[in-house]
Amino acid sequence: MTHLxxxxxxxxxxxRGHFHWVLHESTDDGSVWVDIESSAAPYSSWMEAFDAGSVELFKLVADERCGPRAVGEDEDADPVG
Known part of the structure; x- marks a missing residue:
């Protein structure tokens, strides 16, 4: 399985009064985070923006039992060769 x-x-x-949600992802260097997506239009409250951002995060989750997984090789797959 790929990593979380x-x-x-x-x-x-x-x-002031214009709130945007932002999805941030950690890189291989745990102290470096990058924006991966953000809202195009503002929300009128912090909570509305946070809730909408959470919905966008959930869209990145193919299986809610496993969470958002990285795209790439399956670490549990049999070796090739």
Whole structure:
């Protein structure tokens, strides 16, 4: 099975009263995070933006029992060759 992705939802307020959700993912260097997606339009409250961002995070989960998994080789697969 591929490894679990480290993704966080956070809310930004670039202009007072305009809230945007942001999905952030950790890189191989655990101290470095990158934006992977964000809302195009603002929300009128922090909670609305956070809830919408959580919905977007759940869309990255193919199987809720396993969480969001990285795309790539299956670590449990038989070796090739």
């Amino acid at each position: 992705r480290h993704i966080a939802v956070w809310v930004d307020e670039p202009d």
